[in-house]
Amino acid sequence: MAVSDSEISEIVTGLSAKPKQISPKYFYDERGSQLFDAITELPEYYLTNTELGIMRDNIDEIVSMVGKQASLIEFGSGSSLKTRVLLQHLSELAAYVPVDISDEHLHASAEAIRSEFPHIDTLPVVADFTKQFDLPTPMVMPVRNVVYFPGSTIGNFEHDLAMELLRVMHHEAGKNGALLIGVDLQKDPEIIEAAYNDSVGVTAEFNLNMLQHLNRDYGANFDVSEFEHSANYDSDIGRVVIELISRTDQTFEIGDNAFDIGDGEAILTEYSHKYTLDGFAAMAKAAGFAVRKVWMDADQLFSVQFLTRS
Ligand code: SAH
Ligand code: AVI
Numbered sequence: 001m002a003v004s005d006s007e008i009s010e011i012v013t014g015l016s017a018k019p020k021q022i023s024p025k026y027f028y029d030e031r032g033s034q035l036f037d038a039i040t041e042l043p044e045y046y047l048t049n050t051e052l053g054i055m056r057d058n059i060d061e062i063v064s065m066v067g068k069q070a071s072l073i074e075f076g077s078g079s080s081l082k083t084r085v086l087l088q089h090l091s092e093l094a095a096y097v098p099v100d101i102s103d104e105h106l107h108a109s110a111e112a113i114r115s116e117f118p119h120i121d122t123l124p125v126v127a128d129f130t131k132q133f134d135l136p137t138p139m140v141m142p143v144r145n146v147v148y149f150p151g152s153t154i155g156n157f158e159h160d161l162a163m164e165l166l167r168v169m170h171h172e173a174g175k176n177g178a179l180l181i182g183v184d185l186q187k188d189p190e191i192i193e194a195a196y197n198d199s200v201g202v203t204a205e206f207n208l209n210m211l212q213h214l215n216r217d218y219g220a221n222f223d224v225s226e227f228e229h230s231a232n233y234d235s236d237i238g239r240v241v242i243e244l245i246s247r248t249d250q251t252f253e254i255g256d257n258a259f260d261i262g263d264g265e266a267i268l269t270e271y272s273h274k275y276t277l278d279g280f281a282a283m284a285k286a287a288g289f290a291v292r293k294v295w296m297d298a299d300q301l302f303s304v305q306f307l308t309r310s
Contacts, residue, residue, distance in 0.1 A: 003217055003218055008218060008219075008254065010023065011026070011218060011254060012257050015254070015267070016259075019265075019266055019267075019268055020259070020261065020265070020266070020267040020268065021267065021269070022214070022267060022268075022269055024156050024269060025128065025130075026210050026213055027209065027210050027213070027269070027270070028101055028102040029102065029209075029213040029217065030105055031209050031212070031213070032102070032206065032209050033079070033102045033105035035202060035205055035206040037078070037079055037081075038202045038206075039198070039202055039203055039206060040081065042195075042198045042200070042202060044194040044197075045198065045203075046191065046301055046302070047152060047182075047302060048081070048082075048151070050297050050301050051082060051150060051151065051182045051302050052082055052085065053297055054295050054302060054303070054304045055082055055086070056085055057295070058304070059085060059089050060089075061293070061295075062086070062180065062295070062304070062306070063089045063090055065178070065180075065293065065306050066086075066090060066146050066178070066180065067144065068092045068143065069094045069140065069142055069143040070090075070093060070094060070142055070143060070145065070146045071093075071094045071095045071096075071097060071135075071138055071145050071146070072086065072090070072093060072095070072096050072097065072146050072148055073097040073099065073135065073145055073146070073172055074097065074098045074147075074149070074150075075129045075147060075148070075149045075153070075165075075169065076099070076100055076101075076129065077100050077106065077124075078100060078102070078105070078109070078151070079105070079109050080098055080109050080112075082150045082151075082182075083098070083113075083148065083150070084113075084116070087113070087116075087120060093121075094121070094138050094140045094141065094142035095120070095122070095123055095138030095139075095142060096113065096121070096122045097122075097125060097138075098113070098122070098125070099124075099126075099133070100126065100127075101128050101129075103126040106124050106126055109124075110122050110124035121138050121139050121140065123136040123138065129165070129168065130161070130164070130165060130168070132168075144173075144174075144176050144177050145173050145174050146173070146177065146178045146179070147169045147172055147177065147179045147180070147181075148179075148181075149179065149180070149181045149182065150180075150182040150304075151182050152182050152183055152184035152302070153182075154166075154273075155184055155239070155272045155273035155274065155275070156271060156272060156273075157271075158271060158273075159283070162273070162283060163283060163286060166287035166289065167287050167288070169287075170287055170288045170289060170309060177308075177309060178292075178307060178308045178309075179284075179289060179306075179307040179308075180304070180305075180306055180307075181304070181305050181307065182302065182303070182304055182305075183275050183280050183303045183304075184273075184274050184275065185275060185277070185300060185301060185303055186235075187274070187300075187301055189233045189235050192233045192274060193232065193233050193240070196231035196240050196242060196272065197231050201229075203229065203231065204228070204229035207229045207231075207242060207244060207269055208227060208229060210244070211224045211227060211244065212224055214254065218254060218255075219254060221252055221253050222252050223250065223252070226246060226247045226248055226250055227245065227247065228244070228245050228247060229242075229243075229245075230243045230245050230266070233274075238274045238275065238276075239271045239272060239273040239274065240271065240272040240274075241268065241271060242268075242269050243266040243268050244266065244267045244269055245265070245266050246261045246263060246264065246267075248263050249261070249262050249263050277303065280303075280305070284305075285310065288309055289307040289308065289309060290308055290310035291305055291306075292307060292308055293305065293306040
């Protein structure tokens with residue numbers, strides 16, 4: 001997507017705050033999307049395989065709850081990996097609408113979906129899903145909209161923003177719409193910390209790529225070698241705090257804006273919240289949804305949940 005003044009001012013505002021922060025949406029340029037795909041294949045990153053297993057084990061029930069002639073609107077579709085399980089079984093779908101901010105990656109993924117599922121009306125939308133965006137009109141009038149939000153991407157938003165996003169999805173789902181969502185659960189902190197500190201360093205590269213993305217596309221001049229990846233689980237709050245730590249006292253610029261950062265000072269790049277079933281249900285209820293069904297793996301690491309408007 002073309003760089004906008006509002007994005008620059010959002011980045012500058014975040015870096016002027018204490019602590020410094022940059023929204024996780026800036027992870028996802030083409031390289032960031034590829035690195036995220038590599039993360040999903042790491043043995044430590046239990047989220048993707050566990051969610052895929054839950055989808056496969058319960059696909060008949062999931063498909064019957066989605067119903068016929070729905071429009072499936074996926075927020076943050078990435079490579080549409082888990083969606084393929086759904087698309088293989090949802091024989092009568094009015095449309096598939098993948099929505100993502102990473103435009104080249106989205107278009108390449110949508111092309112792949114079109115060739116694998118030529119009978120499905122695939123209508124990609126490049127958008128920041130935290131802001132209002134228009135949905136395309138499918139060729140066939142859908143009976144209902146089902147918003148699909150896998151991967152526990154909801155966890156990358158702090159409580160108030162997650163609520164706002166659930167309200168956006170409530171709106172996009174429309175009357176008699178539903179939400180099918182992947183929600184990662186609280187568990188042994190060691191399992192969680194390993195998932196965000198993998199032994200081959202892909203997550204570190206993913207985190208550091210955010211600075212490269214800002215250098216490439218937003219006129220920044222970070223010395224990437226002078227930052228290091230950090231991820232720690234805060235079990236009181238139930239979230240992983242992902243940061244880039246400066247290795248030295250240094251200055252960097254974004255366009256005309258200069259920033260000082262001290263040795264050991266952090267830039268917060270992401271939270272990844274882990275939920276209890278009750279905690280997530282309360283949040284969903286406050287956004288106007290009722291949880292109708294929760295599917296989990298045997299170890300209760302992860303959940304896939306079906307919600308309707310209450
Ligand atoms: N759903 C996939 C990908 C998850 S990674 C899965 O479960 O594996 C998160 C995805 O959300 C990325 O593809 C990223 O580009 C997209 N994304 C993150 N923030 C976004 C935003 N604000 N608007 C639109 N897409 C966003
Ligand atoms: C996209 N999102 C759900 C990932 C997560 O697990 O919070 C992003 C990620 N960050 C580091 N590793 C993966």
